[in-house]
Amino acid sequence: MRLIGSIADWFDRRAQLGKPIREMVEHPVPRETASWFYVFGSAALTVFLLQVVTGILLATVYVPTAGQAWDSLQVLNREVTLGWFIRALHGWGSNFMVAIVFIHMVQVFLFGAFKFPRELTWLAGVFLLLMTLGMAFSGQVLRFDQDAYWGLGIGAAVSSRIPLVGPWLVSSLLGGPIIAGATLSRFFVLHVFAIPGILIAVVGLHVLLVLKLGINEWPRPGRTVSRETYLREYHELTRTEGEPFVPYAVWKDAFFSGFILLSIAACALYFGPIGPGGQPNPTIIQTVPRPDFFFLWLYAVVSLLPSSLETPAMLIGPAIAVFVLLALPFVSGEGEKSWRRRPIAVLIVLLALVAFGTLTDVGRDAPWSPVMDAWSGEPIPAKYLTKRTALERQGALVFQAKQCHNCHALDGKGGQRGPALDAVAVRLTQDQLIRQVIQGGGNMPAYGKNLNPAETTALVGFLETLHPAGQAPAQDASRKLAQETNAPPLSSPPR
Amino acid sequence: MNLPGRISRRGVFLKLAIFFNAVVGIILAVPIVRYILSPMIRERKPGYASWISLGSLNDFPAGQTRLATYRNPVVNPWDGETADVACWVRRIDTENFQVFAINCAHLWCPVRWFPQSSLFMCPCHGGVYYADGSRAAGPPERGLYQYNYKVEGDSLWIKAGEVPTPTRAANAKPGGSRCA
Numbered sequence: 001m002r003l004i005g006s007i008a009d010w011f012d013r014r015a016q017l018g019k020p021i022r023e024m025v026e027h028p029v030p031r032e033t034a035s036w037f038y039v040f041g042s043a044a045l046t047v048f049l050l051q052v053v054t055g056i057l058l059a060t061v062y063v064p065t066a067g068q069a070w071d072s073l074q075v076l077n078r079e080v081t082l083g084w085f086i087r088a089l090h091g092w093g094s095n096f097m098v099a100i101v102f103i104h105m106v107q108v109f110l111f112g113a114f115k116f117p118r119e120l121t122w123l124a125g126v127f128l129l130l131m132t133l134g135m136a137f138s139g140q141v142l143r144f145d146q147d148a149y150w151g152l153g154i155g156a157a158v159s160s161r162i163p164l165v166g167p168w169l170v171s172s173l174l175g176g177p178i179i180a181g182a183t184l185s186r187f188f189v190l191h192v193f194a195i196p197g198i199l200i201a202v203v204g205l206h207v208l209l210v211l212k213l214g215i216n217e218w219p220r221p222g223r224t225v226s227r228e229t230y231l232r233e234y235h236e237l238t239r240t241e242g243e244p245f246v247p248y249a250v251w252k253d254a255f256f257s258g259f260i261l262l263s264i265a266a267c268a269l270y271f272g273p274i275g276p277g278g279q280p281n282p283t284i285i286q287t288v289p290r291p292d293f294f295f296l297w298l299y300a301v302v303s304l305l306p307s308s309l310e311t312p313a314m315l316i317g318p319a320i321a322v323f324v325l326l327a328l329p330f331v332s333g334e335g336e337k338s339w340r341r342r343p344i345a346v347l348i349v350l351l352a353l354v355a356f357g358t359l360t361d362v363g364r365d366a367p368w369s370p371v372m373d374a375w376s377g378e379p380i381p382a383k384y385l386t387k388r389t390a391l392e393r394q395g396a397l398v399f400q401a402k403q404c405h406n407c408h409a410l411d412g413k414g415g416q417r418g419p420a421l422d423a424v425a426v427r428l429t430q431d432q433l434i435r436q437v438i439q440g441g442g443n444m445p446a447y448g449k450n451l452n453p454a455e456t457t458a459l460v461g462f463l464e465t466l467h468p469a470g471q472a473p474a475q476d477a478s479r480k481l482a483q484e485t486n487a488p489p490l491s492s493p494p495r
Numbered sequence: 496m497n498l499p500g501r502i503s504r505r506g507v508f509l510k511l512a513i514f515f516n517a518v519v520g521i522i523l524a525v526p527i528v529r530y531i532l533s534p535m536i537r538e539r540k541p542g543y544a545s546w547i548s549l550g551s552l553n554d555f556p557a558g559q560t561r562l563a564t565y566r567n568p569v570v571n572p573w574d575g576e577t578a579d580v581a582c583w584v585r586r587i588d589t590e591n592f593q594v595f596a597i598n599c600a601h602l603w604c605p606v607r608w609f610p611q612s613s614l615f616m617c618p619c620h621g622g623v624y625y626a627d628g629s630r631a632a633g634p635p636e637r638g639l640y641q642y643n644y645k646v647e648g649d650s651l652w653i654k655a656g657e658v659p660t661p662t663r664a665a666n667a668k669p670g671g672s673r674c675a
Contacts, residue, residue, distance in 0.1 A: 067575020149577070153603035153658075160660040167660050171534040177543035177657030178567050180574040182534070283564045283581040285597060285605035288618045302602070303620050307634045370621050372607060402612040407621065417621040417633075445623045445631030450613045 024211055025250075028242025032218035034249035037111070039256035040104035041210070046257035047097045048203065050264065051135075054090040055192070062142070064188035066181040066280070069144035073276045088268030091143075091275075094136055096264050098294050101132045106349055112337025113216035115225045119329035121209040124202050126325045131199050133294075138191035140292050144184055145276035150289035152179050152187075161311045179282070214238060215245075219337035226334055288369065296363030297356050303368045367416035374405040374414040381411040388465060395462025398455045402447065410466075418444055425464045425473035432474075433460045543569050543656040549584060551649055555592070560585040560608050560626065563594075568656045582642065583608055583615070584651065585626065592651060595628050596640035596659040603658075606639065615639065637661075 012018040061080055063072040076083035105125065108114060114122035141148045156179070159169040175182030217223075217237055243249070278287060291299050305313050339346050371378070380396050388396075399405060407417035428436065437456060440446030451459065467473045529536065537543070545568045555561055563584045570578040583606075585593040595615070597605045604619035614631060615624040622633035629638040640659035645652050 065573040065575070066577040067573050150604055153598065156658060157598075157601070157603040157660075168535045170658065170660055171537075172532065174658070175534050176537075177534075177569050178578070178580065179658070180567070180577040181571050279576065281576040281579065282597070282605070283562075283576075283579045285562070285581055285607060287605065289604055303634075307636060310634065368620050369618055370616055372616065372618050375609075375611075403609050403614065403616070406616065440632065443632050445614055445625065447612070449625075 025246040026244040027211065027214075028238040029215050029245045029249055030217040030237050031241045031243050031248075033215050034243065034252060035218065036252055036256070037107055038215065038249070039253050040100055040107055042253040043257050043260045044097065044100045044104055045203065045207070047093055047100060047260060047264070048199070050093050050261060051090060051097060052196070054086050054093060055196075057086050058090055059192065064142070064184055066144065066184045069142070069184060070276055070279055073143065077273055084273050085268060087273035088271070089264060090139075091273055092264045092267040092271070094139055095267075095293065096260060098132055098136050100260065101129055105129060108216075110339040110342075110345060110349060111216055111219050112225070112339075112342070114329040114332075115335070115337060116227050116230055116329075116333045118209070118213055118216065119333060121206060121213065122329045123326060124206040124209065126322070127202050128199065128206060129325075130322065131195050131202070134195050135191060135199070136292065136294055138187045138195065141184070141187040142191055143275050144280050146278040146280060146284070146287045147275070147289050147291070149179060149280040149282065150287065151291060152183060154289075158314050162315060216337075219339070221336070221338040221340045223337070224335050225337060286372075288372070290366070291363075293360070297359035299366075300359040300363035303366070304362075365416075369415075370406040370417045371415040372406060375400050375403040378405055378410075378413045380405075381413070384410060384466065389461070391458050392462045392465050395458035395460065398451070398459040399462060402450065402455075402459075404459075407444075421463065421466055423467055423471070425467040426471055427474060428463075429474045429476045429479075430460060430464060431476055431479075433463050544654050545656055546645070546652045547655050549582075549594070549651045549653055552646065552651055553649075555584050555586040555651065557586050557588050560610065562608070565653075565655065580655070581605070582653070582655075583639075585628075590646065592644050592646075593628060594642040594644050594651075594653050596642065598640065598659055600630075600635040600637045600639060601633070 008018075058076065061072060061076050061083060063069055073087070076087050078084070108122070108125065137151075141152060152174070156170045156173055159173055160166045162169060171177070173183075173186070174180075175186045214234060217234060278284065290296075302310065302314060336342055380400065385393060385396060405414040407415040409416055409420040410422060412420075424433070434456065436442075436444065437451065437459060438446065438448040440448075447456075464473055547565050547568055549563045549565055554563070561584050562581055564579055564581045567574075567578045567580055581597040583595040583597065585595070587593065595606075599606050599617040599619065599622045601617065601620055601622045604617050606615040606617045606622070606624065608615055613626040615626075615628070617623070617633065617635075620634050622635040623631040624635075624639050625631050627638075628641060630636075642653040642655050644654070
């Protein structure tokens with residue numbers, strides 16, 4: 001013990017770090033900030049360190065070449081002792097990282113911590129959020145599987161739409177003419193050198209600012225921020241009811257960080273490593289690319305927007321979102337901090353949460369994607385085939401053979417790209433069904449060239465049987481009248 | 496010795512040193528920037544696209560649409576199977592073809608051909624195209640990208656080498672462009 005003490009002494013006489021570090025850890029913080037609400041920032045830092053350590057460990061085996069990355073991940077998963085666990089820690093650490101950074105941001109926003117004088121801390125935080133997302137995306141690319149390959153394609157397709165510089169941007173993003181070795185190398189550099197380097201510098205600035213300006217005091221309704229008086233008031237607060245950060249507040253940070261690390265380890269142990277999925281072979285086209293969990297909401301937004309709005313929304317939307325975040329502390333730098341007096345702030349958070357949750361949920365189901373094998377894999381429910389004529393059953397066969405089932409569900413099975421057809425006969429008359437099948441429209445292809453008259457007749461015959469028991473199928477008013485009066489209809493039916 | 500209103504020797508040297516480093520910085524920046532931009536410079540001159548054989552004409556029966564694959568002409572040894580590219584070849588009759596990029600014109604997911612309904616369908620957002628590559632339904636704003644092709648002797652050649660974007664060579668109008 002004495003030896004350690006004398007070595008520390010020797011070191012400190014030269015480096016002279018002891019005193020500033022002691023001052024730093026013992027700086028007074030307002031008593032109420034020793035709270036479980038104030039633990040997310042330090043937890044994010046802890047997970048970041050975990051990512052650095054596990055990332056370095058993975059890099060000892062991972063091969064960043066397009067031809068071998070996937071194989072090296074298999075070796076990590078199956079052959080290297082506990083390689084799967086380090087991969088799982090890194091993968092689940094990434095999920096936790098994104099989640100904690102978002103929770104931290106929500107807490108900071110609701111507690112008004114972005115207001116004067118902590119604007120720069122907020123700006124650095126927004127930057128850190130963007131870089132965390134950049135790490136999540138580039139990390140997904142390094143897991144070089146089918147999803148990564150086609151995800152890169154989506155990124156390139158979006159960039160190609162930027163006016164004037166689009167194609168150039170695609171070339172520089174891909175590092176060449178196609179998604180290949182140079183592309184992976186680029187994302188490896190981003191994920192391992194460029195973004196982490198900037199990240200470490202900005203994290204340093206972020207933490208330094210927290211120390212210099214002091215942790216945000218617990219917001220009380222009525223205790224408003226004014227640029228003239230705030231610094232004096234904060235100083236007074238820490239003087240009268242301040243406590244040293246260590247040990248008064250830090251134990252909660254330490255507990256929470258440990259709990260998060262344990263949760264990551266538990267997820268890693270239970271769920272195992274994430275992927276890799278199928279091999280990144282572009283000639284294997286039987287694939288349904290899906291983004292990682294945290295980008296599902298974006299996938300849903302892109303899919304749900306009308307196509308006319310898509311390009312502007314994809315190109316301008318993110319820029320507006322970032323601008324709003326950056327502008328926040330300057331627009332609303334003073335006044336109330338407490339969420340109790342900031343109903344709009346609370347509503348914004350709730351709206352964002354509901355939107356995120358809903359879009360993620362929708363993104364997981366992806367009802368806009370056709371079910372590519374429904375025509376051969378999902379049989380028509382037996383109840384729609386019993387007590388049908390031969391023609392109607394022939395129509396059911398056409399329904400399957402022409403891939404209608406890929407986009408239209410029957411009895412909840414099949415695609416949801418188009419409307420479910422369980423009660424289509426109630427909605428559309430015979431003439432309307434024929435028109436819809438032949439001409440398409442309303443986001444449906446025209447089948448006129450691909451169905452012969454017999455097939456059309458059979459298919460429409462089948463569709464006309466699809467109505468709930470006790471609910472009559474729709475009927476053209478003029479034709480009904482014609483039948484009732486026994487007069488010939490104005491136009492003869494097409495069949 | 497920095498008297499007000501007078502130029503000191505050290506001040507001049509400092510300014511000279513800053514100027515000197517600025518010049519050195521520019522000298523270094525030029526090759527660095529050119530290195531970073533090399534994919535774009537390469538794209539313009541000599542360009543990525545070249546003629547590639549898709550194999551014998553007999554592999555593509557008239558009236559059918561078949562999947563073909565080729566090795567990208569610009570390739571590095573470490574690219575592995577990512578340099579293998581797929582495309583759809585539609586042989587209209589003996590002489591006329593259409594060669595479509597595998598990528599949906601929306602967000603580049605790989606489209607699949609369904610001969611039964613004569614449609615290309617995209618698994619991602621439900622883009623659908625007719626047999627001639629023109630847009631049928633869904634979010635794409637245009638038809639499938641097409642490669643220029645030529646028939647030489649017994650084999651089918653396409654001009655390929657880079658990903659299709661709205662402004663690239665692989666971008667003939669749907670249903671148009673026979674031979675380049």
